[in-house]
Amino acid sequence: MRLLFILLFIGLNGYAQKIKIENFGVYQNSSLNTLNNTFELYFVDYRLTIDLDNFEKTYTDLNYAKNVKKEAGRLGSVAMRVQDTLYFIHGSGGMVYMIKNDTVRRVDKSFDHQMQHGACWFEHNNTAFSYGGYGFWSNRDFFTYYDAKQDEWEVYHPINSTKIPRGTSNSQFIKEANEFQFFGGNYINPHNRRERILNNEVWTFNFSTNEWRYLGQHETLDEFIKKISYKNYLVLIELNQITRIDVKNNKKTTYQHSPISAQQTAFRSMHYGNGKFYIVMGNITGTYLLIVEEEDFFGDMVEETKFYKNQSYWLKQGGIFLLAISIILLTLWFLKKKFVDRNKIKLLENGLRYHLKFTEFDAESMAIIRLLLSEKEVSSSQILRIVEKEQYSPAHNERIKVQKINDINIKIATLLGIKEDLITNFKSAQDRRIRLYKISKDYFNIKGLGK
Template sequence: MNKVIKLLIGLGLLTFVNFSALQLFSQEIIISQNQFKSKLYNLNYYIKTAIDDKSKLLYVYSGDTLITINLSKFSELGRFKLKLPDLQEVSNEVLFPKFLKGELYFVHNQGGYLFRLNNDSLVRVDNSFNHKMQCDASILVRDDTLYKFGGYGFWSNRNFFTYFNYSTKEWDVVQPFNQEVPPGVSFADTYIDKNKIYVFNGLYQDEWDYHKIKELDQIWVFDFSSGIWKYLGKRKISASNYKMKISGENYFIMMDKTSLFKLDFPKNRTYIYRSSSLSSSIVANSIYYSGYMYLFTANSSSDSPIILQKVKEDMLLQELKDVKRIYISPNRIYYLLLIIILIPFLGLIFWINYKRNKNNKRIILKDGEIKYQKLVKKIDDTSYKILKALLDKNELDTNGLLELIDNKDLHYSHRTRVLHQLITELNLKLTLLTGINEDFILVKKSELDKRIKSYYLNKSMF
């Protein structure tokens, strides 16, 4: 009986643990019962989000439906069909939700329209119009102010920020305080780090042919505190196959079919992870907030529901493949070019110094003197002739050196003793001059006749 009770308790605990693990790792909310059929790019025009950071609420604008989610409990608070204003140029696809000043706003991504949520309807708050000069601009919120950057309109892209002025209810231009500015771009991504906004990716036009659209491979940063743009360098990672992103404050991941690229702009690092079944199931731009990822996922079936999953980062980023720089600084390129140019020059200087230092450590014979570094010593003519003859030839025998001694009337044995004395004195003078305690003039037996002595110099010192 006790065994049965223990077994039942064990099964109950196991069921509880499994249920808790399921709740922890597989928290899900159904966003839509089926995937939207879109001719535009991807589902990013049909699923858009905004966060109320104070109340920890996530707003999901899915198709024509607005869903409110409590992020703390990860539970749905409600959903309703959003009533759009009776304007011909307003549709679900062109409205993007943004939360600021304690209210939810909807920004028109083509022109100046701005709407505020009132119950289940949108109320227009701007005095602007749909000028279509900032189509597909980057939309962001900073310090409760709504900004747009870039955008396309009338055959050109914009390269500046605009912001919504609540006093005039119009959009004004943010005037930079320097001349160096990025090219006009649409579809750009942004990364917010305190007062700095990094601008990257997107499309721009060839300055010589406006019909040519190119992928932006430059990284720019705008400092709101100083109002200055700065070009950081060329992007190292291609974004040609980039389809979706996971973004948040100080956080950005872009994804393609094989890899996930986590970008850390303050450190200029790209962490490249291998894609997984979870990343492959993501169908729309997702968000990172307060340590969790909120991913919009679905399986490959066209009638599969779209589900919002709450997961920890390590569930998505599992296998790190590589770490690279996001961009190469132009200064770094100049330094590399400078190094390439300087290497031959520095090599020449090194060779000259090497030869000079080598010569400074050698004994030099010149004008009846022996020189070593900065020291100079005058020697007699006979000693100078002996050193010069030994330097010019590999070696000389006794008779060859005796011919250099002027007094030939002396007996051979006497002259030999004089020669040996001169050799000894020369070695002593050279030792005193250089401070090196070794013989500079060496003697050995002749290879032809062992009875004959041959004299030679230690030429490593000359």
């Protein structure tokens, strides 16, 4: 295992700048200062400043004011830079520290109320903000901000909101310009306040309009080891992959690990700025500051999916489902019709075709068949006009008509392989002297022939 760590760490040289940190003491926090391009690491007894232009290191001893105990973790779980001031905030109760003249001082006038465990801490409009958090069997559902003029925490009101999210803790968030987006974490079961329930709602708050807006629901997030916000994304570094969440565009993108991100268990802290990731990483070879280009931090993309789903998503999915069903039904109807049409007689210019069999008919026979197919009933005189000859007597022409119909019936019955006649005759109900003829149309493909 030791050899594996050494080989992996040596392999990082091709992907990152590596600055070794000697005499790594009792580590508390770190900060990236993009204003003067430095990286600062804070220990119990001193501060290490690394100039990112020339990588020179400066060590500064830290003193503690009388009202501040010198102990590990005193500089808080949250390091937040607001303009040129770096605040250290205790996430449990909002106690605020800062370093002035190399002395750690507590600057707030609040108390350790222990009501903000797992809150979201972020900077907005040059002010330190928090949202949510757990304490005393309940979760906060509001914002607080640090008033540097009064050295007090104040509540921020969502005055234009008709709905607000339920209180949560340990949620994930993205701060983008005037938008605060949060998701995940857990909330308290109001019927059993010892029970915490996973939250899968996605909300966004607009500081310009002071309004909450519900976006939808996301699938349960996989367990992650480290996380970092950069640009307008949140990156969750999991054991076997990286997940990048983009709430604004509703995208969840997964990547394979790169040689850098694969060492996530050794990461002590992570920061992003100027297109690069700054990672404090420690293992058996020592402790280093790694400076990694953005494209080198991610491996190959695996897939991109929707992050959350809402009513419009399900309406869209329902529309797609209905469309798919309609297409399937239309296809089945078309195939059935094609199958039915395939099992019917098709009329050609000189005869009839049924499957692969063809029977030739003379022009008069075809004219009679088309006439019968185009009308519900046909009188004897209509058929007689097709076959009669001027040189023959009426009786002779009548025999020709009867013979022609008999021949048609025999040929069609032979073509279909049946015994009954398709052309039948009967006396008119209105005038018993008139004989009518009709044909069984169900056997024919009669497109374009009328009724």
